[in-house]
Amino acid sequence: MAEQTAPPVIRDDTPAPAPAKPDAAVVRDALGVGIAVGLSGFAFGVTSAGAGLSVLQTCLLSLLVFTGASQFALVGALAAGGNPFTAAAGAFFLGTRNAFYGLRLSQLLAVPRAVRPLAAHWVIDETTAVALAQPSRRAARIGFTVTGLTLYVLWNATTLLGALGAEAIGDTEAWGLDAAGPAVFLALLAPMLKSATERATAGIAVLLGLGLLPVLPAGVPVLAAALAAPLVLWFRGRRTTPAGREKDSR
Structure with missing residues (x-):
């Protein structure tokens, strides 16, 4: 009898698709990040008021700039007596990293053109981290949106509370609250290293x-x-x- 040879085994090296992640799990993770970081807006409000900015100026920074590191850098330089233009340059330099985040997220999220300006305003460290950690575009969109919305609302609300509180207690340096901003920033940065x-x-x-x-x-x-x-x-x-x-x- 002729010797029978086994048919060749065809291996499929195509990577298996990532398992779907429940929407509830994405929302839970996004809320955790948004709430944890959003509460630190209180420290910014205190730091900004201690640097001599008014409550209105402090709140406008959080509403329009909305990038914690740049905001802390700006008010920190002003508190040290720095030139406003130099302080703004340092804050701008720190904020340019968000432009590189946007290049990656624009491909991942593929949001409609009409909502891109709003989405661009929410492109920060935390929303980028949550979005990139998701296994699918749907999950990334949910994570980005929930993180951005939660963080934006809480950050601005606690900024207002911090600024009002700093005005009420007077000299923030006497209470040691002038160190609150740098301490929070370092606490957020350390786990990323x-x-x-x-x-x-x-x-x-x-x-x-x-x-x-x-x-x-x-x-x-x-x-x-x-x-x-x-x-x-x-x-x-x-x-x-x-x-x-x-x-x-x-």
Whole structure:
């Protein structure tokens, strides 16, 4: 008898689609992020009022700017006596990261043209993180919308409460509330530093900012601290250069 050979096994290497995530689970996660971060708007309200801004100015910053790090950077520089233009430049520089978030989210969410201006206003760290963590476009849209809406409402409400409270108690420095803003910002930032490169960048940025604080005008050390990122990337690139390439360049 002729020897029978087994038919070839055809392997399907196509990755399996990501499992669907219930809408309720997405909403729960989004609400958790929105509420946790939105409550820290109180710290911004206190910090802004302590820097000399009125309640109206403080609330307008949260309504129109709506990016916590930039807001804290602006009022922090003003509180230190910095030039308003320098303070605004530092805040603007920090806010440019949202433009890069928007490039990624525009493809993921694919929102209708009519609602893009509103969606763009909600493109911040938290909404981006929640949206990118979802397995499908539907879940990403739900996560982005719920996080953005919850955070926007709570952030602005607690900003108002913080500003009114700061006006009522008077001198915020006497209560130690002038440190509330930086403390909240660091608490939000710390969990995001997962890799050695990120931690090194943050460490060098802190050293640059603190080291240059006594010699540069208020607000400028924030801009100078941004040099930490290219420095770390350059050093990392030097370390990962193949040995053969180094020899060829001699």
